[in-house]
Amino acid sequence: MEKNSLYFVLLLAVMYILTLSSVKGKLGEYFINQRLRRLDKEKYILLEDVMIRNGDAKTAQIDHIVVSVYGIFVIETKNYCGWIFGNENGKYWTQVIYKVKNKFLNPIIQNKGHVKALKALLADYPLATYIPIVVFSIQSDFKKMDVQSEVIFSPKLMRTIAKYKTETLSAGDMNQIAELIKTANNVGASARKEHVQRIHETISMEEQHVSEKICPQCGGELFERKGKYGSFTGCSRYPSCRYIKKA
Template identity: 40%
Template sequence: MKINLFIILFAILLLPFFLLISPLIIPIVLVFLVLFLKINYATIKGAAGERHVNRILNQLNSNYKVYHDLYVPNKRGGTTQIDHVVTSPFGVFVIETKNYDGWIFGDENQKYWTQVIFKRKEKLFNPIWQNYGHMKALKHYIGEDFEFIHSIVAFSPRATFKFKGGFKSARVIQYPQLVKVIMEWNIYKIGHAELQQINRALDRLILTDKKEKRELKRQHVQAIKIDRQMMAKKEIENIEQNVCPKCGGALSLRKGKYGAFYGCSNYPKCRYTKRVS
Protein backbone atom coordinates (compact mmCIF):
# COMPACT_ATOMS: atom_id res chain seq x y z
CA MET A 1 0.00 0.00 0.00
CA LYS A 2 2.74 2.49 0.95
CA ILE A 3 4.66 1.55 -2.21
CA ASN A 4 1.56 2.31 -4.33
CA LEU A 5 1.16 5.76 -2.74
CA PHE A 6 4.87 6.45 -3.19
CA ILE A 7 4.60 5.68 -6.92
CA ILE A 8 1.65 8.06 -7.30
CA LEU A 9 3.34 10.90 -5.38
CA PHE A 10 6.61 10.37 -7.24
CA ALA A 11 4.82 10.58 -10.60
CA ILE A 12 3.01 13.79 -9.56
CA LEU A 13 6.26 15.41 -8.40
CA LEU A 14 7.89 14.60 -11.74
CA LEU A 15 5.12 16.26 -13.79
CA PRO A 16 6.82 19.73 -13.88
CA PHE A 17 10.08 18.07 -14.98
CA PHE A 18 8.31 16.21 -17.79
CA LEU A 19 6.58 19.44 -18.84
CA LEU A 20 9.96 21.14 -19.32
CA ILE A 21 11.38 18.25 -21.33
CA SER A 22 8.40 17.43 -23.46
CA PRO A 23 4.72 18.42 -23.08
CA LEU A 24 3.81 15.21 -24.96
CA ILE A 25 4.89 13.10 -21.98
CA ILE A 26 2.23 14.63 -19.68
CA PRO A 27 -0.75 12.81 -21.30
CA ILE A 28 1.17 9.52 -21.13
CA VAL A 29 1.92 10.01 -17.42
CA LEU A 30 -1.71 10.95 -16.71
CA VAL A 31 -2.98 7.85 -18.53
CA PHE A 32 -0.55 5.74 -16.50
CA LEU A 33 -1.82 7.30 -13.24
CA VAL A 34 -5.47 6.74 -14.18
CA LEU A 35 -4.83 3.09 -15.06
CA PHE A 36 -2.78 2.55 -11.91
CA LEU A 37 -5.52 4.04 -9.72
CA LYS A 38 -8.21 2.01 -11.50
CA ILE A 39 -6.34 -1.28 -10.97
CA ASN A 40 -5.46 -0.55 -7.32
CA TYR A 41 -8.59 1.40 -6.33
CA ALA A 42 -10.14 -1.32 -4.17
CA THR A 43 -6.86 -1.95 -2.32
CA ILE A 44 -6.20 1.76 -1.73
CA LYS A 45 -9.79 2.40 -0.61
CA GLY A 46 -9.79 -0.62 1.73
CA ALA A 47 -6.49 0.41 3.31
CA ALA A 48 -7.77 3.97 3.81
CA GLY A 49 -10.83 2.61 5.62
CA GLU A 50 -8.69 0.42 7.89
CA ARG A 51 -6.43 3.39 8.79
CA HIS A 52 -9.49 5.45 9.66
CA VAL A 53 -10.78 2.67 11.94
CA ASN A 54 -7.31 2.40 13.52
CA ARG A 55 -7.56 6.03 14.61
CA ILE A 56 -11.05 5.52 16.03
CA LEU A 57 -10.10 2.38 18.00
CA ASN A 58 -7.06 4.11 19.46
CA GLN A 59 -9.51 6.33 21.36
CA LEU A 60 -10.37 3.37 23.63
CA ASN A 61 -9.03 3.59 27.17
CA SER A 62 -6.34 1.49 28.85
CA ASN A 63 -8.73 -1.42 29.48
CA TYR A 64 -8.48 -2.22 25.78
CA LYS A 65 -5.63 -3.37 23.56
CA VAL A 66 -5.97 -2.91 19.81
CA TYR A 67 -4.40 -5.07 17.10
CA HIS A 68 -4.48 -4.28 13.39
CA ASP A 69 -4.00 -6.39 10.26
CA LEU A 70 -3.25 -9.76 11.86
CA TYR A 71 -2.54 -12.97 9.93
CA VAL A 72 -3.90 -15.69 12.21
CA PRO A 73 -3.02 -19.39 11.64
CA ASN A 74 -6.10 -21.44 10.74
CA LYS A 75 -7.04 -25.13 10.79
CA ARG A 76 -6.15 -25.62 7.12
CA GLY A 77 -2.51 -24.75 7.71
CA GLY A 78 -2.83 -21.33 6.12
CA THR A 79 -3.66 -17.92 7.56
CA THR A 80 -6.76 -15.78 8.01
CA GLN A 81 -6.34 -12.01 7.71
CA ILE A 82 -8.26 -10.02 10.34
CA ASP A 83 -8.60 -6.25 10.02
CA HIS A 84 -8.84 -5.45 13.73
CA VAL A 85 -8.93 -7.30 17.05
CA VAL A 86 -9.65 -5.56 20.35
CA THR A 87 -8.99 -7.40 23.61
CA SER A 88 -10.37 -6.37 27.00
CA PRO A 89 -11.58 -7.81 30.32
CA PHE A 90 -15.10 -7.53 28.85
CA GLY A 91 -14.45 -9.71 25.82
CA VAL A 92 -12.53 -9.95 22.56
CA PHE A 93 -13.90 -8.05 19.57
CA VAL A 94 -13.24 -9.10 15.98
CA ILE A 95 -13.88 -6.24 13.57
CA GLU A 96 -14.31 -6.43 9.80
CA THR A 97 -14.21 -3.05 8.04
CA LYS A 98 -16.05 -2.24 4.82
CA ASN A 99 -15.17 1.12 3.27
CA TYR A 100 -18.26 1.12 1.04
CA ASP A 101 -20.52 3.87 -0.30
CA GLY A 102 -24.15 3.68 -1.41
CA TRP A 103 -27.09 1.61 -0.25
CA ILE A 104 -26.32 -1.75 1.39
CA PHE A 105 -28.90 -4.55 1.21
CA GLY A 106 -28.62 -7.98 2.84
CA ASP A 107 -29.60 -10.26 5.68
CA GLU A 108 -27.88 -12.71 7.99
CA ASN A 109 -28.61 -15.80 5.87
CA GLN A 110 -27.76 -14.42 2.42
CA LYS A 111 -24.46 -15.54 0.93
CA TYR A 112 -24.08 -12.24 -0.92
CA TRP A 113 -25.17 -8.72 -0.02
CA THR A 114 -25.78 -5.96 -2.56
CA GLN A 115 -24.25 -2.50 -2.83
CA VAL A 116 -26.26 -0.03 -4.93
CA ILE A 117 -24.77 3.25 -6.17
CA PHE A 118 -27.30 5.01 -8.40
CA LYS A 119 -28.21 2.31 -10.96
CA ARG A 120 -25.06 0.24 -10.50
CA LYS A 121 -25.26 -2.91 -8.38
CA GLU A 122 -22.31 -4.83 -6.95
CA LYS A 123 -22.21 -8.06 -4.97
CA LEU A 124 -20.21 -8.45 -1.77
CA PHE A 125 -19.74 -11.64 0.21
CA ASN A 126 -21.83 -11.58 3.39
CA PRO A 127 -19.47 -9.78 5.83
CA ILE A 128 -21.09 -11.51 8.81
CA TRP A 129 -20.15 -14.89 7.33
CA GLN A 130 -16.72 -13.52 6.49
CA ASN A 131 -16.14 -12.35 10.05
CA TYR A 132 -17.46 -15.66 11.43
CA GLY A 133 -14.56 -17.31 9.60
CA HIS A 134 -12.19 -14.82 11.23
CA MET A 135 -13.62 -15.64 14.66
CA LYS A 136 -13.23 -19.38 14.08
CA ALA A 137 -9.57 -18.89 13.15
CA LEU A 138 -8.99 -16.72 16.21
CA LYS A 139 -10.65 -19.26 18.52
CA HIS A 140 -8.53 -22.01 16.98
CA TYR A 141 -5.46 -19.93 17.76
CA ILE A 142 -6.24 -18.72 21.30
CA GLY A 143 -8.41 -21.65 22.45
CA GLU A 144 -11.47 -23.43 21.06
CA ASP A 145 -13.30 -23.17 24.39
CA PHE A 146 -13.02 -19.38 24.54
CA GLU A 147 -16.56 -17.97 24.40
CA PHE A 148 -16.33 -14.24 25.12
CA ILE A 149 -15.75 -13.23 21.52
CA HIS A 150 -17.89 -10.75 19.60
CA SER A 151 -18.31 -9.98 15.91
CA ILE A 152 -18.57 -6.41 14.63
CA VAL A 153 -18.91 -5.37 10.98
CA ALA A 154 -18.17 -1.66 10.51
CA PHE A 155 -19.13 0.19 7.33
CA SER A 156 -18.13 3.66 6.23
CA PRO A 157 -20.55 6.43 7.29
CA ARG A 158 -21.03 7.03 3.56
CA ALA A 159 -22.99 3.75 3.40
CA THR A 160 -26.75 3.74 3.94
CA PHE A 161 -28.18 0.56 5.45
CA LYS A 162 -31.32 -0.87 3.84
CA PHE A 163 -31.70 -3.92 6.08
CA LYS A 164 -35.19 -5.26 6.71
CA GLY A 165 -34.35 -6.68 10.15
CA GLY A 166 -31.66 -6.93 12.79
CA PHE A 167 -28.78 -9.37 13.17
CA LYS A 168 -28.26 -12.00 15.87
CA SER A 169 -24.66 -13.12 15.38
CA ALA A 170 -22.97 -9.75 14.76
CA ARG A 171 -23.33 -6.01 15.21
CA VAL A 172 -23.46 -4.22 11.86
CA ILE A 173 -22.67 -0.55 12.39
CA GLN A 174 -20.79 2.44 10.97
CA TYR A 175 -17.30 3.63 11.92
CA PRO A 176 -18.37 6.47 14.26
CA GLN A 177 -20.33 3.99 16.43
CA LEU A 178 -17.39 1.66 17.08
CA VAL A 179 -16.17 2.91 20.46
CA LYS A 180 -19.71 3.29 21.85
CA VAL A 181 -20.75 -0.21 20.70
CA ILE A 182 -17.60 -1.90 22.07
CA MET A 183 -18.12 -0.22 25.43
CA GLU A 184 -21.67 -1.58 25.65
CA TRP A 185 -20.04 -4.80 26.88
CA ASN A 186 -19.10 -3.63 30.37
CA ILE A 187 -19.25 -6.77 32.54
CA TYR A 188 -15.92 -8.36 33.44
CA LYS A 189 -15.66 -11.77 31.77
CA ILE A 190 -11.93 -12.42 31.38
CA GLY A 191 -9.48 -12.61 34.25
CA HIS A 192 -6.19 -10.71 34.22
CA ALA A 193 -4.03 -13.83 33.73
CA GLU A 194 -6.15 -15.14 30.84
CA LEU A 195 -6.23 -11.73 29.17
CA GLN A 196 -2.44 -11.45 29.42
CA GLN A 197 -2.13 -14.90 27.85
CA ILE A 198 -4.38 -13.89 24.94
CA ASN A 199 -2.42 -10.66 24.41
CA ARG A 200 0.91 -12.50 24.42
CA ALA A 201 -0.44 -14.91 21.78
CA LEU A 202 -1.59 -12.00 19.57
CA ASP A 203 1.67 -10.11 20.15
CA ARG A 204 3.48 -13.02 18.48
CA LEU A 205 1.50 -12.33 15.30
CA ILE A 206 2.75 -8.75 14.98
CA LEU A 207 5.31 -8.45 12.17
CA THR A 208 7.64 -5.48 12.22
CA ASP A 209 9.77 -6.65 9.28
CA LYS A 210 8.08 -5.22 6.15
CA LYS A 211 9.68 -7.75 3.82
CA GLU A 212 8.49 -10.64 5.98
CA LYS A 213 4.97 -9.20 6.10
CA ARG A 214 4.84 -8.72 2.31
CA GLU A 215 5.87 -12.36 1.83
CA LEU A 216 3.22 -13.55 4.31
CA LYS A 217 0.60 -11.47 2.51
CA ARG A 218 1.66 -12.95 -0.84
CA GLN A 219 1.34 -16.48 0.54
CA HIS A 220 -2.05 -15.61 2.05
CA VAL A 221 -3.41 -14.28 -1.26
CA GLN A 222 -2.08 -17.32 -3.14
CA ALA A 223 -3.74 -19.67 -0.63
CA ILE A 224 -7.07 -17.85 -1.06
CA LYS A 225 -6.89 -18.31 -4.85
CA ILE A 226 -6.22 -22.04 -4.44
CA ASP A 227 -9.06 -22.39 -1.89
CA ARG A 228 -11.51 -20.67 -4.24
CA GLN A 229 -10.53 -22.92 -7.11
CA MET A 230 -11.02 -26.01 -4.93
CA MET A 231 -14.36 -24.75 -3.60
CA ALA A 232 -15.61 -24.02 -7.12
CA LYS A 233 -14.57 -27.51 -8.23
CA LYS A 234 -16.27 -29.11 -5.21
CA GLU A 235 -19.43 -27.07 -5.81
CA ILE A 236 -19.63 -28.32 -9.41
CA GLU A 237 -19.10 -31.92 -8.28
CA ASN A 238 -21.83 -31.60 -5.64
CA ILE A 239 -24.30 -30.08 -8.11
CA GLU A 240 -23.60 -32.90 -10.56
CA GLN A 241 -24.52 -35.32 -7.75
CA ASN A 242 -27.56 -33.21 -6.73
CA VAL A 243 -26.00 -32.47 -3.33
CA CYS A 244 -26.19 -29.00 -1.75
CA PRO A 245 -22.58 -27.79 -1.23
CA LYS A 246 -23.70 -25.66 1.73
CA CYS A 247 -25.66 -28.11 3.94
CA GLY A 248 -25.50 -31.50 2.18
CA GLY A 249 -29.21 -31.57 1.41
CA ALA A 250 -30.72 -32.66 -1.91
CA LEU A 251 -30.76 -30.23 -4.83
CA SER A 252 -33.67 -29.95 -7.20
CA LEU A 253 -34.02 -28.12 -10.50
CA ARG A 254 -36.53 -25.28 -10.30
CA LYS A 255 -37.86 -22.49 -12.48
CA GLY A 256 -37.91 -18.89 -11.32
CA LYS A 257 -38.55 -15.40 -12.62
CA TYR A 258 -35.03 -15.19 -14.08
CA GLY A 259 -34.78 -18.73 -15.42
CA ALA A 260 -33.92 -22.22 -14.18
CA PHE A 261 -31.85 -22.73 -11.03
CA TYR A 262 -30.86 -25.37 -8.51
CA GLY A 263 -32.41 -24.96 -5.07
CA CYS A 264 -31.84 -26.80 -1.78
CA SER A 265 -34.59 -29.08 -0.44
CA ASN A 266 -33.88 -27.74 3.07
CA TYR A 267 -35.23 -24.30 2.18
CA PRO A 268 -35.86 -22.00 4.11
CA LYS A 269 -33.24 -23.24 6.59
CA CYS A 270 -30.76 -23.43 3.71
CA ARG A 271 -31.08 -20.81 0.98
CA TYR A 272 -28.44 -22.13 -1.38
CA THR A 273 -29.21 -21.52 -5.05
CA LYS A 274 -27.22 -21.86 -8.26
CA ARG A 275 -28.29 -20.58 -11.64
CA VAL A 276 -28.28 -23.02 -14.53
CA SER A 277 -25.67 -21.71 -16.97
Protein backbone atom coordinates in the same frame (compact mmCIF):
# COMPACT_ATOMS: atom_id res chain seq x y z
CA MET B 1 0.91 26.76 -18.02
CA GLU B 2 2.97 23.56 -18.18
CA LYS B 3 3.22 23.55 -14.39
CA ASN B 4 -0.58 23.81 -14.06
CA SER B 5 -1.01 20.94 -16.51
CA LEU B 6 1.40 18.84 -14.48
CA TYR B 7 -0.52 19.56 -11.27
CA PHE B 8 -3.77 18.61 -13.01
CA VAL B 9 -2.33 15.30 -14.23
CA LEU B 10 -0.99 14.53 -10.75
CA LEU B 11 -4.38 15.33 -9.24
CA LEU B 12 -6.10 12.97 -11.67
CA ALA B 13 -3.56 10.26 -10.84
CA VAL B 14 -4.17 10.64 -7.10
CA MET B 15 -7.95 10.58 -7.61
CA TYR B 16 -7.64 7.40 -9.69
CA ILE B 17 -5.49 5.69 -7.06
CA LEU B 18 -8.01 6.58 -4.36
CA THR B 19 -10.78 4.86 -6.35
CA LEU B 20 -8.96 1.51 -6.35
CA SER B 21 -10.73 -0.93 -4.02
CA SER B 22 -7.50 -2.08 -2.37
CA VAL B 23 -6.52 1.51 -1.57
CA LYS B 24 -10.02 2.39 -0.35
CA GLY B 25 -9.97 -0.69 1.86
CA LYS B 26 -6.64 0.24 3.42
CA LEU B 27 -7.80 3.82 3.97
CA GLY B 28 -10.94 2.55 5.70
CA GLU B 29 -8.89 0.30 7.97
CA TYR B 30 -6.54 3.20 8.73
CA PHE B 31 -9.36 5.48 9.88
CA ILE B 32 -10.85 2.69 12.02
CA ASN B 33 -7.43 2.16 13.60
CA GLN B 34 -7.22 5.87 14.40
CA ARG B 35 -10.48 5.59 16.32
CA LEU B 36 -9.46 2.41 18.13
CA ARG B 37 -6.13 3.88 19.20
CA ARG B 38 -8.05 6.26 21.47
CA LEU B 39 -9.15 3.37 23.71
CA ASP B 40 -7.75 3.19 27.26
CA LYS B 41 -4.50 1.25 26.84
CA GLU B 42 -4.74 -0.18 30.35
CA LYS B 43 -7.97 -1.99 29.46
CA TYR B 44 -7.74 -2.45 25.69
CA ILE B 45 -4.98 -3.78 23.41
CA LEU B 46 -5.34 -3.10 19.68
CA LEU B 47 -3.98 -5.59 17.14
CA GLU B 48 -4.14 -4.61 13.47
CA ASP B 49 -4.26 -6.69 10.27
CA VAL B 50 -3.83 -10.09 11.91
CA MET B 51 -3.53 -13.30 9.90
CA ILE B 52 -3.56 -16.65 11.68
CA ARG B 53 -3.90 -20.29 10.70
CA ASN B 54 -7.36 -21.67 11.40
CA GLY B 55 -6.34 -25.29 11.89
CA ASP B 56 -7.23 -26.76 8.46
CA ALA B 57 -4.30 -25.37 6.45
CA LYS B 58 -6.26 -22.22 5.69
CA THR B 59 -5.86 -18.72 7.07
CA ALA B 60 -8.08 -16.13 8.70
CA GLN B 61 -7.30 -12.49 7.96
CA ILE B 62 -8.73 -10.23 10.66
CA ASP B 63 -8.80 -6.45 10.15
CA HIS B 64 -8.77 -5.48 13.82
CA ILE B 65 -8.74 -7.35 17.12
CA VAL B 66 -9.23 -5.49 20.39
CA VAL B 67 -8.30 -7.65 23.38
CA SER B 68 -9.78 -6.16 26.53
CA VAL B 69 -10.82 -7.00 30.06
CA TYR B 70 -14.40 -6.88 28.68
CA GLY B 71 -13.81 -9.51 26.01
CA ILE B 72 -12.20 -9.92 22.61
CA PHE B 73 -13.64 -7.63 19.94
CA VAL B 74 -13.26 -9.09 16.44
CA ILE B 75 -13.81 -6.33 13.90
CA GLU B 76 -14.40 -6.77 10.17
CA THR B 77 -14.38 -3.51 8.17
CA LYS B 78 -16.10 -2.91 4.84
CA ASN B 79 -15.18 0.38 3.20
CA TYR B 80 -17.96 0.12 0.61
CA CYS B 81 -20.24 2.73 -0.89
CA GLY B 82 -23.70 2.37 -2.41
CA TRP B 83 -26.67 0.33 -1.24
CA ILE B 84 -26.01 -2.80 0.80
CA PHE B 85 -28.47 -5.71 0.85
CA GLY B 86 -28.03 -8.71 3.13
CA ASN B 87 -29.29 -10.96 5.89
CA GLU B 88 -27.82 -12.84 8.83
CA ASN B 89 -27.29 -16.24 7.21
CA GLY B 90 -27.08 -15.66 3.45
CA LYS B 91 -23.72 -16.72 2.02
CA TYR B 92 -23.40 -13.51 0.01
CA TRP B 93 -24.48 -9.90 0.37
CA THR B 94 -25.00 -7.45 -2.49
CA GLN B 95 -23.63 -3.98 -3.15
CA VAL B 96 -25.54 -1.83 -5.65
CA ILE B 97 -23.97 1.27 -7.22
CA TYR B 98 -25.91 2.99 -10.00
CA LYS B 99 -27.86 -0.24 -10.68
CA VAL B 100 -24.65 -2.27 -10.96
CA LYS B 101 -24.72 -5.25 -8.58
CA ASN B 102 -21.63 -6.76 -6.96
CA LYS B 103 -21.62 -9.79 -4.67
CA PHE B 104 -19.36 -10.13 -1.64
CA LEU B 105 -19.05 -12.71 1.11
CA ASN B 106 -21.40 -12.22 4.06
CA PRO B 107 -19.17 -10.36 6.57
CA ILE B 108 -21.08 -11.86 9.52
CA ILE B 109 -20.16 -15.36 8.34
CA GLN B 110 -16.61 -14.17 7.64
CA ASN B 111 -16.33 -12.91 11.19
CA LYS B 112 -17.70 -16.17 12.60
CA GLY B 113 -14.79 -17.88 10.87
CA HIS B 114 -12.42 -15.40 12.48
CA VAL B 115 -13.86 -16.09 15.92
CA LYS B 116 -13.57 -19.84 15.34
CA ALA B 117 -9.88 -19.46 14.44
CA LEU B 118 -9.25 -17.35 17.54
CA LYS B 119 -11.05 -19.82 19.79
CA ALA B 120 -8.82 -22.61 18.47
CA LEU B 121 -5.73 -20.50 19.11
CA LEU B 122 -6.91 -19.44 22.57
CA ALA B 123 -8.22 -22.83 23.73
CA ASP B 124 -6.52 -22.33 27.10
CA TYR B 125 -8.92 -19.43 27.77
CA PRO B 126 -12.37 -21.08 27.54
CA LEU B 127 -14.05 -18.32 29.55
CA ALA B 128 -13.01 -15.57 27.14
CA THR B 129 -15.96 -13.87 25.45
CA TYR B 130 -15.89 -12.86 21.79
CA ILE B 131 -17.72 -9.85 20.38
CA PRO B 132 -17.81 -9.86 16.55
CA ILE B 133 -18.55 -6.47 14.96
CA VAL B 134 -18.96 -5.62 11.27
CA VAL B 135 -18.26 -1.97 10.44
CA PHE B 136 -19.31 -0.24 7.21
CA SER B 137 -18.28 3.23 6.07
CA ILE B 138 -20.85 6.03 6.08
CA GLN B 139 -20.59 6.10 2.28
CA SER B 140 -22.84 3.03 2.23
CA ASP B 141 -26.55 2.76 2.97
CA PHE B 142 -28.27 -0.34 4.35
CA LYS B 143 -31.27 -1.54 2.33
CA LYS B 144 -33.44 -4.52 3.32
CA MET B 145 -31.00 -5.62 6.00
CA ASP B 146 -32.18 -8.47 8.24
CA VAL B 147 -29.46 -9.04 10.84
CA GLN B 148 -29.23 -9.63 14.57
CA SER B 149 -25.45 -9.35 14.86
CA GLU B 150 -23.56 -6.10 15.41
CA VAL B 151 -23.49 -4.51 11.94
CA ILE B 152 -22.88 -0.79 12.27
CA PHE B 153 -21.55 2.34 10.59
CA SER B 154 -18.08 3.51 11.58
CA PRO B 155 -19.16 6.51 13.74
CA LYS B 156 -20.93 4.06 16.12
CA LEU B 157 -17.89 1.83 16.67
CA MET B 158 -16.59 3.42 19.86
CA ARG B 159 -20.07 3.57 21.42
CA THR B 160 -20.66 -0.08 20.51
CA ILE B 161 -17.43 -1.15 22.22
CA ALA B 162 -18.16 1.04 25.25
CA LYS B 163 -21.51 -0.65 25.95
CA TYR B 164 -19.71 -3.85 26.96
CA LYS B 165 -18.86 -3.13 30.60
CA THR B 166 -18.69 -6.53 32.31
CA GLU B 167 -15.11 -7.60 32.98
CA THR B 168 -14.55 -11.18 31.82
CA LEU B 169 -10.73 -11.24 31.72
CA SER B 170 -8.06 -10.19 34.17
CA ALA B 171 -5.44 -7.68 33.05
CA GLY B 172 -2.91 -10.52 33.11
CA ASP B 173 -5.00 -12.75 30.86
CA MET B 174 -5.64 -9.82 28.52
CA ASN B 175 -1.90 -9.27 28.06
CA GLN B 176 -1.15 -12.98 27.64
CA ILE B 177 -3.88 -13.39 25.01
CA ALA B 178 -2.56 -10.39 23.07
CA GLU B 179 0.95 -11.88 23.10
CA LEU B 180 -0.35 -15.25 21.88
CA ILE B 181 -2.10 -13.59 18.94
CA LYS B 182 0.99 -11.52 18.11
CA THR B 183 3.12 -14.68 18.10
CA ALA B 184 0.65 -16.49 15.83
CA ASN B 185 0.52 -13.53 13.43
CA ASN B 186 3.58 -14.61 11.48
CA VAL B 187 2.05 -15.53 8.13
CA GLY B 188 4.10 -14.30 5.18
CA ALA B 189 3.12 -12.25 2.13
CA SER B 190 2.58 -15.34 -0.05
CA ALA B 191 -0.04 -16.71 2.37
CA ARG B 192 -1.81 -13.35 2.41
CA LYS B 193 -1.93 -13.39 -1.40
CA GLU B 194 -3.30 -16.95 -1.39
CA HIS B 195 -5.96 -15.91 1.15
CA VAL B 196 -7.29 -13.15 -1.13
CA GLN B 197 -7.10 -15.41 -4.20
CA ARG B 198 -9.11 -18.13 -2.43
CA ILE B 199 -11.92 -15.66 -1.66
CA HIS B 200 -12.13 -14.61 -5.32
CA GLU B 201 -12.09 -18.25 -6.46
CA THR B 202 -14.96 -19.12 -4.09
CA ILE B 203 -17.15 -16.37 -5.56
CA SER B 204 -16.18 -17.27 -9.16
CA MET B 205 -16.94 -20.97 -8.58
CA GLU B 206 -20.44 -20.22 -7.28
CA GLU B 207 -21.17 -17.91 -10.21
CA GLN B 208 -20.08 -20.65 -12.62
CA HIS B 209 -22.32 -23.22 -10.91
CA VAL B 210 -25.32 -20.89 -10.99
CA SER B 211 -24.78 -20.13 -14.70
CA GLU B 212 -24.85 -23.90 -15.32
CA LYS B 213 -28.05 -24.27 -13.24
CA ILE B 214 -26.20 -26.26 -10.57
CA CYS B 215 -26.83 -25.50 -6.90
CA PRO B 216 -23.50 -24.38 -5.35
CA GLN B 217 -24.55 -25.72 -1.94
CA CYS B 218 -25.77 -29.25 -2.67
CA GLY B 219 -25.22 -29.89 -6.40
CA GLY B 220 -28.94 -30.08 -7.16
CA GLU B 221 -30.64 -28.52 -10.18
CA LEU B 222 -31.61 -24.85 -10.09
CA PHE B 223 -34.98 -23.54 -11.31
CA GLU B 224 -36.39 -20.08 -11.90
CA ARG B 225 -39.29 -19.48 -9.51
CA LYS B 226 -41.71 -16.70 -8.66
CA GLY B 227 -42.40 -15.69 -5.10
CA LYS B 228 -44.26 -13.04 -3.19
CA TYR B 229 -41.44 -10.52 -3.68
CA GLY B 230 -40.50 -11.33 -7.28
CA SER B 231 -38.52 -13.88 -9.28
CA PHE B 232 -35.65 -15.88 -7.83
CA THR B 233 -33.53 -18.96 -8.53
CA GLY B 234 -34.13 -21.85 -6.13
CA CYS B 235 -32.86 -25.38 -5.63
CA SER B 236 -34.89 -28.40 -6.78
CA ARG B 237 -34.02 -30.11 -3.48
CA TYR B 238 -36.00 -27.63 -1.41
CA PRO B 239 -36.76 -27.85 1.54
CA SER B 240 -33.69 -29.97 2.35
CA CYS B 241 -31.60 -27.33 0.55
CA ARG B 242 -32.68 -23.70 0.88
CA TYR B 243 -30.30 -22.07 -1.59
CA ILE B 244 -31.83 -18.93 -3.11
CA LYS B 245 -30.46 -16.34 -5.51
CA LYS B 246 -32.59 -13.28 -6.11
CA ALA B 247 -33.08 -12.13 -9.69
